[in-house]
Amino acid sequence: MKERVLIISYYWPPAGGPGVQRWLKFVKYLPDFNIEPIVYIPDNPTYPIIDSEISKEVKEEVTILRNSIKEPYRFADLFGSKKAKAMSAGMISNHRNQTKLEKILLWIRGNMFIPDSRVGWVTPSIKYLKEYLKNNPDITKVITTGPPHSMHLIGKGLKKDLNIKWIADFRDPWTTIGYHKELKLSKRSKAAHEQLEIEVLNTADHIIVTSKGTRKEFETKTNKPISIITNGYDITDVPKVALDEKFTIAHIGSFLSDRNPRVFWKALSELRKENKAFKDAFELKLVGRVSDDILETIKEFKLDSCTNNQGYINHKDSLLQMRSSQVLLLVEIDSDDTKSIIPGKLFEYMASERPILAIGPEESDFFEIIQQTNTGKIALYSEKDKIRDIILAYFDLYQQNKLQVYAMGLQYFSRKRLTERLAAIIDKL
DSSP: OOEEEEEEOSOOTTBOSGGGHHHHHHHHHGGGGTEEEEEEEESSOOOSSBOTTGGGGSOTTSEEEEEOOOOGGGGGGGGTOHHHHHHHTTOOOOGGGOOHHHHHHHHHHHHHSSSOTTGGGHHHHHHHHHHHHHHOTTOOEEEEEESSTHHHHHHHHHHHHHOOEEEEEESSOSTTSGGGGGSOOOHHHHHHHHHHHHHHHHHSSEEEESSHHHHHHHHTTOOSOEEEOOOOBOGGGOOOOOOOSSEEEEEESOBOTTOOOHHHHHHHHHHHHHOHHHHHHEEEEEESOBOHHHHHHHHHTTOGGGEEEEEOOOHHHHHHHHHHOSEEEEEOOSSGGGTTOOOTHHHHHHHTTOOEEEEEOTTOHHHHHHHHHTOEEEEETTOHHHHHHHHHHHHHHHHTTOOOOOOOOGGGGBHHHHHHHHHHHHHHO
């Protein structure tokens, strides 16, 4: 008989974007390890990105519990503002370019909704799930996944009232994540976030994080056991496809304002001026939501004429775009706060068998993974010449029809292998 485990998540199909992938795949594979997942999600969420195709991946036999949620982002339409709607998708403008309305909305989000705008779902969820768990006494373990970190407050409430075993899964850090600085937090609000984080970390029975950096940070705040389970790739999602004829460098996924590598744009601009063969062959491919700041910078460096901006596409099609691209661009914010962030798309990049050009802060956790798996080259924001050399080396191989990757150890990042590690934690709890 399978052990039944309750999983509490805000993001679930038809939500698009990276937040939904992690637990969609865990739920897919947990039954293979004698665990039956019961998934609790909002009944009427405001998802900023919709992927109609992804719902097909949810097996009919999975038990889904739904409960109504009230969200302040529903009122963004009342402002009639493109900026307001973009914020709900995480597209926060660079602070220099923020409108007055955006600054107001950020202040409201940071100071009136702690820890986040889904906090109103906490109390009704605790009430609903307490009743459900009392009627299903064989469910003795709960997993919450955030952000939004309000999900962890639901777990904390159930732990307090029912003394149930609880695993808190952090896909991203909490108080040290980069966008916290954009929320205009008062001293009182900042302290409230920090207090809630400490309470969650010290109440949960087990903590799961996605990187070494986050584990190191959390170890200074709790003595509870902390395990690393990274994001990963699902081999069944990766079809074969023909390569682009052009020398395409592609960025797949949301391209946020603070991930604006001017050094990269400058290197491309110089190469197009100096190398006619490169200019004729090169195409910048953008797949996903791109901030206005990024598009303006591309135009500034006169790269708009060679840019193919496809906008948001569903997850399945984005995987095809990864596999067809000559080179894949991975960019993280140039900040100490982002060293522990491992973008979820990294693992799908690696599985696509295309070389990666990664730009980020020094000692980034994702740099180590790229180097260990031999899936690409890394550079800092300060290393324009190195970026030029990497691009040219890739271009030379492209011209010789020899641009390929010889990856190592990718099997450790398959979704099924990662789920096996999760199942072992659940079993021991």
